[in-house]
Amino acid sequence: MLRVGELVRHALAQLFALGEIEDDDLTGAVITVPEVRMSPDLRHASAYIMPLGGERAHEIVEALNRHQRFIRGRIAPELDLKFAPDVRFLVDETFAEFGKIDALLKSDRVQRDLQKDDDEEGDR
Numbered sequence: 001m002l003r004v005g006e007l008v009r010h011a012l013a014q015l016f017a018l019g020e021i022e023d024d025d026l027t028g029a030v031i032t033v034p035e036v037r038m039s040p041d042l043r044h045a046s047a048y049i050m051p052l053g054g055e056r057a058h059e060i061v062e063a064l065n066r067h068q069r070f071i072r073g074r075i076a077p078e079l080d081l082k083f084a085p086d087v088r089f090l091v092d093e094t095f096a097e098f099g100k101i102d103a104l105l106k107s108d109r110v111q112r113d114l115q116k117d118d119d120e121e122g123d124r
Contacts, residue, residue, distance in 0.1 A: 001038040008045050008085065009036040011075035020074065025063035029056070034092050038085065045085040048092035057091045064089040 015021070016031045030052035037046045051060050064071065068087055076084035104110060 001040065001042065004042050004079070004081065004085075005036040005038045005045065007079050008038070008047065008075065008087070009033050011078040012036070012047055012049075012071070012087070014078070015071065015074050021064070021067050021070065023063045023067060025056070025059050029060055031060065031064075034094070042081065043083055043085055045087045047087050047089050048094075049089055050092040061089045061091050 012033045016033070019026075032050050032052065033047055034050065035048045037048075038044070047064075049057075049061065049064065051057055065088065068089075071087055072084050075087070079085075
């Protein structure tokens with residue numbers, strides 16, 4: 001499943017880089033594909049995408065989901081599988097989670113606790 005997910009991810013990234021999908025919502029969008037998860041039977045793929053800067057992510061996902069059949073037809077020859085998977089596009093929320101964690105780590109409260117730990121180690 002992981003190997004096929006990576007194959008699908010690379011095929012999607014290449015398709016997006018070529019800009020072959022004609023849709024006004026996708027014009028000028030630079031799309032990254034951080035992860036593709038495959039179902040156990042390899043017939044369904046969940047592709048997590050994030051446009052550069054995270055702007056208009058939901059619009060772009062809707063546009064990609066409108067063009068699922070076209071995308072499936074374009075990536076199928078690249079995959080060399082018995083069946084081309086149905087691809088469903090989702091917004092990758094991990095970038096937002098990383099931002100929240102980073103903000104927490106930089107907060108005054110955490111910095112104060114870290115400073116306190118450094119002071120205690122210096123006393124030993």
